[in-house]
Amino acid sequence: MEHIQYRLPWSASGTERTLTLFRFGSGARKAYIQASLHADELPGMRVAVELKRRLLELEAQGRLSGVIELVPVANPIGIAQMFQATHQGRFEFSSGKNFNRDFPELVDVVAPLLEGRLGGDAAVNIALIRGAMVDALAAMPAANSELDGLRRLLLQHACDADVVLDLHCDFESIMLMYAMPQHWPRLQSLAARLGAGVTLLAEGAGGSAFDEACAIAWLRLAERFPEANIPLACAATTIELRGMADTEREQCVDSAHAILGYLADQGLISGDWPAAPASHCQAVPFAGAQYACAPHPGVVSFLQPLGAHVKVGDPLFEVIDPLTDRQSVVCASTDGILYARERLRFAQPGLWLAKVAGSTPIRQGRLLSD
Numbered sequence: 141m142e143h144i145q146y147r148l149p150w151s152a153s154g155t156e157r158t159l160t161l162f163r164f165g166s167g168a169r170k171a172y173i174q175a176s177l178h179a180d181e182l183p184g185m186r187v188a189v190e191l192k193r194r195l196l197e198l199e200a201q202g203r204l205s206g207v208i209e210l211v212p213v214a215n216p217i218g219i220a221q222m223f224q225a226t227h228q229g230r231f232e233f234s235s236g237k238n239f240n241r242d243f244p245e246l247v248d249v250v251a252p253l254l255e256g257r258l259g260g261d262a263a264v265n266i267a268l269i270r271g272a273m274v275d276a277l278a279a280m281p282a283a284n285s286e287l288d289g290l291r292r293l294l295l296q297h298a299c300d301a302d303v304v305l306d307l308h309c310d311f312e313s314i315m316l317m318y319a320m321p322q323h324w325p326r327l328q329s330l331a332a333r334l335g336a337g338v339t340l341l342a343e344g345a346g347g348s349a350f351d352e353a354c355a356i357a358w359l360r361l362a363e364r365f366p367e368a369n370i371p372l373a374c375a376a377t378t379i380e381l382r383g384m385a386d387t388e389r390e391q392c393v394d395s396a397h398a399i400l401g402y403l404a405d406q407g408l409i410s411g412d413w414p415a416a417p418a419s420h421c422q423a424v425p426f427a428g429a430q431y432a433c434a435p436h437p438g439v440v441s442f443l444q445p446l447g448a449h450v451k452v453g454d455p456l457f458e459v460i461d462p463l464t465d466r467q468s469v470v471c472a473s474t475d476g477i478l479y480a481r482e483r484l485r486f487a488q489p490g491l492w493l494a495k496v497a498g499s500t501p502i503r504q505g506r507l508l509s510d
Protein backbone atom coordinates (compact mmCIF):
# COMPACT_ATOMS: atom_id res chain seq x y z
CA MET A 141 0.00 0.00 0.00
CA GLU A 142 1.18 3.43 -0.87
CA HIS A 143 0.19 6.24 1.48
CA ILE A 144 -0.06 9.50 -0.49
CA GLN A 145 -0.68 12.88 1.09
CA TYR A 146 -1.31 16.30 -0.42
CA ARG A 147 -1.42 19.61 1.36
CA LEU A 148 -4.39 21.69 0.27
CA PRO A 149 -3.64 25.24 -0.91
CA TRP A 150 -4.86 28.37 0.81
CA SER A 151 -5.17 27.14 4.38
CA ALA A 152 -5.37 29.98 6.88
CA SER A 153 -2.02 31.10 8.27
CA GLY A 154 -0.71 28.70 10.85
CA THR A 155 -3.03 25.86 9.78
CA GLU A 156 -2.95 23.28 7.03
CA ARG A 157 -5.18 20.51 5.73
CA THR A 158 -4.12 17.25 4.15
CA LEU A 159 -5.85 15.03 1.62
CA THR A 160 -4.88 11.38 2.15
CA LEU A 161 -5.07 8.65 -0.49
CA PHE A 162 -4.19 4.96 -0.20
CA ARG A 163 -3.12 3.11 -3.34
CA PHE A 164 -3.21 -0.68 -3.52
CA GLY A 165 -2.07 -3.14 -6.20
CA SER A 166 -0.63 -2.54 -9.65
CA GLY A 167 -1.59 -3.11 -13.25
CA ALA A 168 -3.25 -1.45 -16.20
CA ARG A 169 -6.79 -1.30 -14.83
CA LYS A 170 -7.77 1.11 -12.08
CA ALA A 171 -10.64 1.72 -9.69
CA TYR A 172 -10.99 4.90 -7.67
CA ILE A 173 -13.16 5.01 -4.55
CA GLN A 174 -13.79 8.04 -2.37
CA ALA A 175 -15.93 8.50 0.72
CA SER A 176 -17.72 11.37 2.39
CA LEU A 177 -17.20 14.17 -0.12
CA HIS A 178 -20.23 15.53 1.69
CA ALA A 179 -18.35 15.34 4.94
CA ASP A 180 -21.30 14.64 7.22
CA GLU A 181 -22.32 11.59 5.14
CA LEU A 182 -20.42 9.00 7.12
CA PRO A 183 -21.58 5.53 6.07
CA GLY A 184 -19.06 5.70 3.18
CA MET A 185 -16.24 6.46 5.59
CA ARG A 186 -17.15 3.38 7.64
CA VAL A 187 -17.30 1.31 4.43
CA ALA A 188 -13.85 2.68 3.50
CA VAL A 189 -12.43 1.48 6.82
CA GLU A 190 -13.42 -2.08 5.91
CA LEU A 191 -12.27 -1.64 2.29
CA LYS A 192 -8.83 -0.58 3.48
CA ARG A 193 -8.58 -3.51 5.89
CA ARG A 194 -9.54 -6.05 3.21
CA LEU A 195 -7.48 -4.46 0.44
CA LEU A 196 -4.38 -4.73 2.63
CA GLU A 197 -5.06 -8.44 3.05
CA LEU A 198 -5.77 -8.97 -0.65
CA GLU A 199 -2.64 -7.10 -1.61
CA ALA A 200 -0.55 -9.24 0.75
CA GLN A 201 -2.10 -12.33 -0.87
CA GLY A 202 -1.13 -11.06 -4.33
CA ARG A 203 -4.76 -10.97 -5.43
CA LEU A 204 -4.96 -7.42 -6.77
CA SER A 205 -4.79 -7.45 -10.57
CA GLY A 206 -5.18 -3.70 -10.95
CA VAL A 207 -4.74 -0.44 -9.06
CA ILE A 208 -7.31 0.53 -6.44
CA GLU A 209 -7.12 4.03 -5.01
CA LEU A 210 -9.08 4.77 -1.85
CA VAL A 211 -9.78 8.16 -0.30
CA PRO A 212 -11.59 7.50 3.00
CA VAL A 213 -11.94 11.21 3.90
CA ALA A 214 -12.53 12.98 0.59
CA ASN A 215 -13.33 16.28 2.28
CA PRO A 216 -10.84 17.40 4.92
CA ILE A 217 -12.42 20.87 4.83
CA GLY A 218 -15.96 19.77 5.62
CA ILE A 219 -14.99 17.19 8.21
CA ALA A 220 -14.00 20.05 10.53
CA GLN A 221 -17.11 22.16 9.93
CA MET A 222 -18.90 21.98 13.26
CA PHE A 223 -21.39 24.73 14.00
CA GLN A 224 -22.63 24.80 17.57
CA ALA A 225 -22.35 21.03 17.92
CA THR A 226 -23.95 20.34 14.54
CA HIS A 227 -21.90 18.93 11.70
CA GLN A 228 -22.38 20.78 8.41
CA GLY A 229 -20.48 18.93 5.69
CA ARG A 230 -22.46 19.66 2.55
CA PHE A 231 -21.60 23.32 1.87
CA GLU A 232 -18.28 25.00 2.46
CA PHE A 233 -18.70 27.55 5.25
CA SER A 234 -16.54 30.21 3.62
CA SER A 235 -18.02 30.17 0.11
CA GLY A 236 -21.45 28.56 0.67
CA LYS A 237 -20.67 26.19 -2.22
CA ASN A 238 -21.82 22.57 -2.34
CA PHE A 239 -18.73 20.34 -2.08
CA ASN A 240 -20.09 18.02 -4.78
CA ARG A 241 -20.77 20.53 -7.53
CA ASP A 242 -18.76 22.52 -10.08
CA PHE A 243 -16.03 19.97 -10.81
CA PRO A 244 -14.01 21.08 -13.86
CA GLU A 245 -15.50 20.13 -17.25
CA LEU A 246 -12.71 17.94 -18.55
CA VAL A 247 -13.87 18.00 -22.17
CA ASP A 248 -13.11 21.68 -22.53
CA VAL A 249 -9.58 21.36 -21.21
CA VAL A 250 -8.60 18.18 -23.06
CA ALA A 251 -10.23 18.59 -26.47
CA PRO A 252 -7.59 21.08 -27.73
CA LEU A 253 -4.84 18.62 -26.72
CA LEU A 254 -6.45 15.84 -28.74
CA GLU A 255 -7.08 17.54 -32.10
CA GLY A 256 -5.77 15.33 -34.91
CA ARG A 257 -4.46 12.62 -32.58
CA LEU A 258 -7.44 10.26 -32.20
CA GLY A 259 -8.15 7.38 -34.58
CA GLY A 260 -9.91 4.05 -34.90
CA ASP A 261 -8.12 2.16 -32.12
CA ALA A 262 -10.13 2.42 -28.90
CA ALA A 263 -7.30 1.31 -26.59
CA VAL A 264 -4.90 3.86 -28.07
CA ASN A 265 -7.54 6.57 -27.75
CA ILE A 266 -8.22 5.71 -24.11
CA ALA A 267 -4.53 6.01 -23.26
CA LEU A 268 -4.23 9.31 -25.15
CA ILE A 269 -7.33 10.79 -23.52
CA ARG A 270 -6.34 9.75 -20.01
CA GLY A 271 -2.88 11.17 -20.49
CA ALA A 272 -4.39 14.42 -21.77
CA MET A 273 -6.75 14.63 -18.78
CA VAL A 274 -3.95 14.19 -16.26
CA ASP A 275 -1.73 16.67 -18.14
CA ALA A 276 -4.51 19.23 -18.52
CA LEU A 277 -5.43 19.15 -14.83
CA ALA A 278 -1.77 19.48 -13.86
CA ALA A 279 -1.33 22.43 -16.23
CA MET A 280 -4.32 24.42 -14.94
CA PRO A 281 -3.47 27.72 -13.26
CA ALA A 282 -2.92 27.44 -9.51
CA ALA A 283 -6.12 26.77 -7.57
CA ASN A 284 -7.68 29.96 -6.28
CA SER A 285 -9.16 28.45 -3.14
CA GLU A 286 -8.80 25.49 -0.81
CA LEU A 287 -12.01 24.02 -2.23
CA ASP A 288 -10.79 24.41 -5.81
CA GLY A 289 -7.53 22.71 -4.91
CA LEU A 290 -9.43 19.83 -3.28
CA ARG A 291 -11.70 19.32 -6.30
CA ARG A 292 -8.75 19.26 -8.64
CA LEU A 293 -6.82 16.67 -6.59
CA LEU A 294 -9.82 14.34 -6.40
CA LEU A 295 -10.52 14.59 -10.11
CA GLN A 296 -6.85 14.17 -10.98
CA HIS A 297 -6.84 10.76 -9.30
CA ALA A 298 -10.23 9.63 -10.61
CA CYS A 299 -10.10 10.78 -14.23
CA ASP A 300 -7.88 7.93 -15.47
CA ALA A 301 -9.81 5.16 -13.68
CA ASP A 302 -11.96 2.51 -15.35
CA VAL A 303 -14.36 2.51 -12.39
CA VAL A 304 -15.17 5.43 -10.06
CA LEU A 305 -17.29 4.90 -6.94
CA ASP A 306 -18.31 8.01 -5.02
CA LEU A 307 -19.72 6.99 -1.63
CA HIS A 308 -22.48 9.25 -0.28
CA CYS A 309 -25.74 8.88 1.61
CA ASP A 310 -29.02 10.78 1.80
CA PHE A 311 -30.70 12.09 4.96
CA GLU A 312 -32.83 8.96 5.49
CA SER A 313 -32.71 6.65 2.53
CA ILE A 314 -32.78 3.20 1.02
CA MET A 315 -29.62 1.98 -0.73
CA LEU A 316 -29.53 3.42 -4.25
CA MET A 317 -27.22 4.51 -7.05
CA TYR A 318 -26.96 7.34 -9.58
CA ALA A 319 -25.33 6.79 -12.98
CA MET A 320 -25.43 7.60 -16.67
CA PRO A 321 -27.84 5.33 -18.58
CA GLN A 322 -25.01 4.14 -20.84
CA HIS A 323 -23.20 2.68 -17.81
CA TRP A 324 -26.18 0.88 -16.30
CA PRO A 325 -25.44 -2.52 -17.93
CA ARG A 326 -21.95 -2.43 -16.43
CA LEU A 327 -23.21 -1.39 -12.99
CA GLN A 328 -26.05 -3.88 -12.61
CA SER A 329 -23.95 -6.42 -10.72
CA LEU A 330 -22.89 -3.68 -8.28
CA ALA A 331 -26.55 -2.76 -7.68
CA ALA A 332 -27.33 -6.44 -7.18
CA ARG A 333 -24.46 -6.99 -4.75
CA LEU A 334 -25.34 -3.88 -2.73
CA GLY A 335 -29.02 -4.75 -2.68
CA ALA A 336 -29.86 -1.32 -4.09
CA GLY A 337 -33.57 -0.54 -4.16
CA VAL A 338 -33.44 1.61 -7.29
CA THR A 339 -30.93 3.25 -9.64
CA LEU A 340 -31.52 6.76 -10.95
CA LEU A 341 -30.20 7.43 -14.45
CA ALA A 342 -29.36 10.75 -16.06
CA GLU A 343 -27.11 11.91 -18.85
CA GLY A 344 -26.11 15.24 -17.41
CA ALA A 345 -28.04 15.90 -14.19
CA GLY A 346 -26.56 19.42 -14.07
CA GLY A 347 -24.24 20.92 -11.52
CA SER A 348 -21.12 18.95 -12.54
CA ALA A 349 -21.11 16.54 -9.62
CA PHE A 350 -18.02 14.39 -9.18
CA ASP A 351 -19.27 11.15 -10.78
CA GLU A 352 -20.67 13.04 -13.72
CA ALA A 353 -17.46 15.03 -14.24
CA CYS A 354 -15.58 11.72 -14.48
CA ALA A 355 -18.01 9.89 -16.76
CA ILE A 356 -19.50 12.49 -19.06
CA ALA A 357 -16.19 13.76 -20.42
CA TRP A 358 -15.98 10.57 -22.52
CA LEU A 359 -19.45 11.08 -23.93
CA ARG A 360 -18.72 14.69 -24.80
CA LEU A 361 -15.39 13.75 -26.42
CA ALA A 362 -17.12 11.08 -28.52
CA GLU A 363 -19.56 13.80 -29.69
CA ARG A 364 -16.69 16.24 -30.31
CA PHE A 365 -14.65 13.69 -32.33
CA PRO A 366 -17.30 11.58 -34.12
CA GLU A 367 -14.77 10.07 -36.52
CA ALA A 368 -12.69 8.59 -33.66
CA ASN A 369 -13.45 5.40 -31.75
CA ILE A 370 -13.96 6.70 -28.19
CA PRO A 371 -15.55 4.27 -25.70
CA LEU A 372 -17.17 5.42 -22.45
CA ALA A 373 -14.08 4.30 -20.56
CA CYS A 374 -14.96 5.53 -17.08
CA ALA A 375 -17.96 3.88 -15.41
CA ALA A 376 -18.73 6.26 -12.55
CA THR A 377 -21.51 6.05 -10.02
CA THR A 378 -22.61 7.79 -6.86
CA ILE A 379 -23.73 5.26 -4.28
CA GLU A 380 -26.14 6.46 -1.61
CA LEU A 381 -25.31 4.13 1.28
CA ARG A 382 -28.73 4.62 2.88
CA GLY A 383 -29.12 7.47 5.42
CA MET A 384 -26.82 9.59 7.55
CA ALA A 385 -27.32 7.50 10.66
CA ASP A 386 -26.61 4.21 8.86
CA THR A 387 -23.06 3.61 10.03
CA GLU A 388 -23.79 0.27 11.73
CA ARG A 389 -20.84 -2.06 11.47
CA GLU A 390 -22.58 -5.04 9.95
CA GLN A 391 -24.29 -3.23 7.09
CA CYS A 392 -21.17 -1.17 6.28
CA VAL A 393 -19.00 -4.32 6.24
CA ASP A 394 -21.55 -5.94 3.92
CA SER A 395 -21.43 -2.91 1.61
CA ALA A 396 -17.63 -3.05 1.52
CA HIS A 397 -17.72 -6.72 0.58
CA ALA A 398 -20.29 -5.97 -2.13
CA ILE A 399 -17.94 -3.37 -3.57
CA LEU A 400 -14.99 -5.77 -3.49
CA GLY A 401 -17.11 -8.39 -5.25
CA TYR A 402 -17.88 -5.85 -7.93
CA LEU A 403 -14.20 -4.98 -8.33
CA ALA A 404 -13.61 -8.72 -8.83
CA ASP A 405 -16.37 -8.72 -11.49
CA GLN A 406 -14.44 -5.91 -13.17
CA GLY A 407 -11.20 -7.89 -13.22
CA LEU A 408 -9.40 -5.90 -10.51
CA ILE A 409 -9.30 -8.68 -7.90
CA SER A 410 -8.56 -12.33 -8.61
CA GLY A 411 -9.67 -15.48 -6.84
CA ASP A 412 -13.03 -16.83 -5.83
CA TRP A 413 -15.86 -14.45 -5.03
CA PRO A 414 -19.51 -15.21 -4.50
CA ALA A 415 -21.43 -14.55 -7.72
CA ALA A 416 -23.60 -11.43 -7.80
CA PRO A 417 -27.28 -12.12 -7.10
CA ALA A 418 -29.12 -12.82 -10.35
CA SER A 419 -31.71 -10.10 -9.84
CA HIS A 420 -31.09 -6.40 -9.46
CA CYS A 421 -33.21 -3.31 -8.91
CA GLN A 422 -34.98 -1.36 -11.57
CA ALA A 423 -33.27 1.66 -13.12
CA VAL A 424 -35.50 4.67 -13.72
CA PRO A 425 -34.88 8.15 -15.14
CA PHE A 426 -33.72 10.65 -12.52
CA ALA A 427 -36.11 13.03 -14.29
CA GLY A 428 -38.91 10.80 -12.97
CA ALA A 429 -38.10 11.58 -9.33
CA GLN A 430 -40.69 13.61 -7.42
CA TYR A 431 -39.24 16.05 -4.90
CA ALA A 432 -42.15 16.60 -2.55
CA CYS A 433 -42.19 19.87 -0.59
CA ALA A 434 -44.62 21.22 2.00
CA PRO A 435 -47.00 24.05 1.02
CA HIS A 436 -46.53 25.91 4.32
CA PRO A 437 -44.50 25.76 7.54
CA GLY A 438 -45.29 23.30 10.26
CA VAL A 439 -44.35 20.10 11.97
CA VAL A 440 -44.01 17.09 9.70
CA SER A 441 -45.27 13.53 10.19
CA PHE A 442 -44.38 10.96 7.57
CA LEU A 443 -47.18 8.68 6.47
CA GLN A 444 -45.09 6.12 4.58
CA PRO A 445 -41.98 4.18 5.51
CA LEU A 446 -38.81 4.36 3.44
CA GLY A 447 -38.92 2.00 0.51
CA ALA A 448 -42.73 2.06 0.26
CA HIS A 449 -44.13 1.50 -3.22
CA VAL A 450 -46.62 4.31 -3.69
CA LYS A 451 -49.24 5.21 -6.29
CA VAL A 452 -50.28 8.66 -7.51
CA GLY A 453 -52.41 10.22 -4.77
CA ASP A 454 -51.02 8.14 -1.91
CA PRO A 455 -50.23 10.34 1.12
CA LEU A 456 -46.48 10.85 1.76
CA PHE A 457 -46.53 13.16 4.78
CA GLU A 458 -48.66 15.66 6.63
CA VAL A 459 -47.61 19.09 7.80
CA ILE A 460 -49.44 20.97 10.53
CA ASP A 461 -48.94 24.62 11.51
CA PRO A 462 -49.38 24.51 15.30
CA LEU A 463 -50.37 28.20 15.51
CA THR A 464 -52.99 28.39 12.74
CA ASP A 465 -54.00 24.69 12.73
CA ARG A 466 -53.53 24.69 8.98
CA GLN A 467 -53.00 21.09 7.97
CA SER A 468 -51.93 19.68 4.60
CA VAL A 469 -51.27 16.20 3.32
CA VAL A 470 -48.71 15.99 0.53
CA CYS A 471 -49.24 13.08 -1.86
CA ALA A 472 -47.27 11.17 -4.45
CA SER A 473 -47.54 12.69 -7.91
CA THR A 474 -46.04 9.60 -9.55
CA ASP A 475 -46.14 5.85 -9.04
CA GLY A 476 -42.81 4.73 -7.60
CA ILE A 477 -40.60 4.04 -4.59
CA LEU A 478 -40.31 6.43 -1.65
CA TYR A 479 -36.52 6.36 -1.59
CA ALA A 480 -35.51 9.26 0.66
CA ARG A 481 -36.90 11.40 3.47
CA GLU A 482 -35.60 14.60 5.09
CA ARG A 483 -34.13 14.31 8.58
CA LEU A 484 -35.71 17.50 9.83
CA ARG A 485 -39.32 17.44 10.92
CA PHE A 486 -40.16 21.12 10.50
CA ALA A 487 -41.11 22.13 6.94
CA GLN A 488 -38.87 24.75 5.35
CA PRO A 489 -39.82 26.76 2.25
CA GLY A 490 -38.58 25.15 -0.95
CA LEU A 491 -36.81 22.25 0.74
CA TRP A 492 -37.90 18.74 -0.19
CA LEU A 493 -39.20 16.40 2.50
CA ALA A 494 -39.68 13.20 0.51
CA LYS A 495 -38.43 11.83 -2.81
CA VAL A 496 -40.21 9.26 -4.95
CA ALA A 497 -38.49 7.44 -7.83
CA GLY A 498 -40.99 7.03 -10.66
CA SER A 499 -40.40 5.70 -14.14
CA THR A 500 -42.06 8.55 -16.10
CA PRO A 501 -40.04 11.76 -16.56
CA ILE A 502 -41.76 14.64 -14.74
CA ARG A 503 -38.86 17.10 -14.38
CA GLN A 504 -36.50 18.77 -16.79
CA GLY A 505 -33.47 21.05 -16.75
CA ARG A 506 -31.16 20.76 -13.78
CA LEU A 507 -32.17 17.61 -11.92
CA LEU A 508 -29.86 17.80 -8.90
CA SER A 509 -30.93 20.00 -6.04
CA ASP A 510 -28.23 21.67 -4.00
Ligand SMILES: [Zn+2]
Binds near residue numbers: 177178181240308309
Ligand atom coordinates in the same frame (compact mmCIF):
# COMPACT_ATOMS: atom_id res chain seq x y z
ZN1 LIG B 1 -23.75 13.49 -0.78
